[in-house]
Amino acid sequence: MRRRIVLRVLVAVGVISLAVFGTLVWVDSRARERQLGRLIERQALMLSDTIRNATRQSMLLNQRDMVHEIIEQIGRQEGLEKIRVYNKDGVVIYSPDPALVGTRADQRSEACDGCHAAGKPAVELAAGHRTRVFEDATGGRRLGVITPIANEADCEGAGCHLAPAAQRILGVLDVTVSLDDVDRTVAAGRRISVGLSLGGIAAISLLLVGLFHRWVGKPVESLLAATGKIAAGDLDHRVEVHRRDELGQLAESFNQMSARLSEARHQVYQSNKLASVGRLAAGIAHEINNPLTGVLTYSSFLLKRATDEETRQDLETIVHQTKRCRDIVRGLLDFARQVPPKKTRVDLNAVVERALDLVANQLSVQNIQVTRSLRPDLPSLSADATQLQQVAINLLVNAADAFESDDRQIFIATDLKRVNGDEVAEIKVADNGVGIPPANLGKIFEPFFTTKENRGTGLGLAVCWGIVSEHGGTIEVESQVGRGTTFTVRLPLVPRPAAVAGGEASA
Numbered sequence: 106m107r108r109r110i111v112l113r114v115l116v117a118v119g120v121i122s123l124a125v126f127g128t129l130v131w132v133d134s135r136a137r138e139r140q141l142g143r144l145i146e147r148q149a150l151m152l153s154d155t156i157r158n159a160t161r162q163s164m165l166l167n168q169r170d171m172v173h174e175i176i177e178q179i180g181r182q183e184g185l186e187k188i189r190v191y192n193k194d195g196v197v198i199y200s201p202d203p204a205l206v207g208t209r210a211d212q213r214s215e216a217c218d219g220c221h222a223a224g225k226p227a228v229e230l231a232a233g234h235r236t237r238v239f240e241d242a243t244g245g246r247r248l249g250v251i252t253p254i255a256n257e258a259d260c261e262g263a264g265c266h267l268a269p270a271a272q273r274i275l276g277v278l279d280v281t282v283s284l285d286d287v288d289r290t291v292a293a294g295r296r297i298s299v300g301l302s303l304g305g306i307a308a309i310s311l312l313l314v315g316l317f318h319r320w321v322g323k324p325v326e327s328l329l330a331a332t333g334k335i336a337a338g339d340l341d342h343r344v345e346v347h348r349r350d351e352l353g354q355l356a357e358s359f360n361q362m363s364a365r366l367s368e369a370r371h372q373v374y375q376s377n378k379l380a381s382v383g384r385l386a387a388g389i390a391h392e393i394n395n396p397l398t399g400v401l402t403y404s405s406f407l408l409k410r411a412t413d414e415e416t417r418q419d420l421e422t423i424v425h426q427t428k429r430c431r432d433i434v435r436g437l438l439d440f441a442r443q444v445p446p447k448k449t450r451v452d453l454n455a456v457v458e459r460a461l462d463l464v465a466n467q468l469s470v471q472n473i474q475v476t477r478s479l480r481p482d483l484p485s486l487s488a489d490a491t492q493l494q495q496v497a498i499n500l501l502v503n504a505a506d507a508f509e510s511d512d513r514q515i516f517i518a519t520d521l522k523r524v525n526g527d528e529v530a531e532i533k534v535a536d537n538g539v540g541i542p543p544a545n546l547g548k549i550f551e552p553f554f555t556t557k558e559n560r561g562t563g564l565g566l567a568v569c570w571g572i573v574s575e576h577g578g579t580i581e582v583e584s585q586v587g588r589g590t591t592f593t594v595r596l597p598l599v600p601r602p603a604a605v606a607g608g609e610a611s612a
């Protein structure tokens with residue numbers, strides 16, 4: 106495909122350049138030809154007038170040898186083809202070429218047309234009609250100049266003409282000049298121009314092809330390779346972006362697109378996993394719940410009636426562990442219930458405040474300092490307030506569980522952001538706790554992943570993930586071991602389809 110584009114560019118540049126340069130060369134050589142032609146024409150007219158003036162005196166004195174001599178001398182000049190002096194009958198009476206003397210002119214020929222077009226000789230010849238360009242027998246271009254010889258008052262006394270005073274023209278001087286030099290110069294100039302133009306076109310074309318390859322061919326090639334890799338399933342492949350032009354932007358968009366595809370694939374995988382685990386969990390929880398209730402009821406009953414201390418302690422352990430099992434089963438049912446959100450207009454700040462109230466006691470017992478920054482002009486959004494409250498509580502409880510030192514701080518904030526052109530409401534829960542090791546970051550949203558051994562079920566974040574996804578939002582985590590963790594929940598203000606978004610982790 107790239108080769109075809111390069112070829113097209115090459116052909117287009119070649120054709121356009123040929124047309125442009127061809128026209129320029131043609132116009133230039135025509136102009137040069139006209140200029141040189143005018144120069145030669147002026148010189149020929151001057152020469153012709155010179156011959157007439159130089160021979161005038163000799164003609165008046167009827168010194169025919171002198172006229173011959175002058176015409177012969179001038180006729181030796183280079184480039185001067187013919188000099189002929191015709192009498193009024195059209196017979197050559199003087200010429201350096203003796204073979205021409207005595208020959209007769211055809212008054213109907215083009216050369217004579219200036220004066221004899223109307224059938225009888227014109228008295229005067231306009232300057233523009235004195236010259237003509239024609240091809241001789243060899244095909245060479247020639248310039249002919251006609252100079253009428255007028256019947257002057259002095260001629261009447263010269264005794265050689267019997268012409269009456271009324272006859273104004275006695276004959277004509279016809280000078281023929283070769284245009285071979287002009288044609289050779291123009292042709293040489295044209296050859297140089299054509300050569301330079303072709304060289305220029307070749308250089309421009311090569312340069313353009315080189316630049317095209319560098320600026321377009323190579324980036325398109327790497328984009329093509331990248332699309333091939335993405336099509337083959339390697340969604341983590343990225344194109345290197347070195348430029349800020351349109352192709353650079355295209356590469357950047359391509360990378361963004363692959364990143365979102367990769368993210369979407371991860372979400373689909375996560376959703377499927379959660380859905381199947383959810384179904385399994387729901388089945389198990391349902392089956393376990395009834396026998397568990399029986400065990401708890403009877404063990405509690407026995408505990409109340411037990412008198413022997415050893416038996417009491419054993420029964421207390423049974424009741425405690427059974428209650429823990431019941432909590433796990435409740436958590437499983439919560440997670441598996443997959444209740445679609447009951448959406449109303451929700452004030453996110455109020456949701457966060459209520460969540461904080463509910464965990465306030467636990468936080469203060471653990472000596473945790475809470476800082477809040479709730480954006481006052483946050484618009485309400487369409488959401489399930491109870492579910493969002495559960496998300497906030499789970500994140501706050503996780504943060505509260507993350508402290509090992511005495512410096513215990515939780516920061517909770519709401520904000521309004523623009524992400525990929527969409528307005529989103531944001532909840533951030535940050536702590537300065539132990540942090541999450543990079544190896545665990547990819548697992549924390551998975552159901553039953555916990556580092557809390559007997560204290561946790563590993564369902565809190567999976568539940569958060571499910572709720573946020575149902576709202577068309579995203580949940581992200583950033584964490585550094587020893588420095589703390591930040592969870593960011595983003596919810597679209599204008600509802601989007603569910604399960605498009607989801608969690609993302611970064612260290």
Ligand SMILES: Nc1ncnc2c1ncn2[C@@H]1O[C@H](COP(=O)(O)OP(=O)(O)OP(=O)(O)O)[C@@H](O)[C@H]1O
Binds near residue numbers: 538540555
């Ligand atoms: N703020 C945090 N700081 C450090 N680790 C965290 C934080 N939040 C979550 N984690 C890690 O993610 C794991 C999973 O959390 P999740 O809430 O899903 O389950 P859990 O808290 O272990 O159990 P529970 O079901 O009771 O919530 C936690 O066990 C913990 O290792």
Ligand SMILES: [Mg+2]
Binds near residue numbers: 499502564565566
């Ligand atoms: Mg938890």
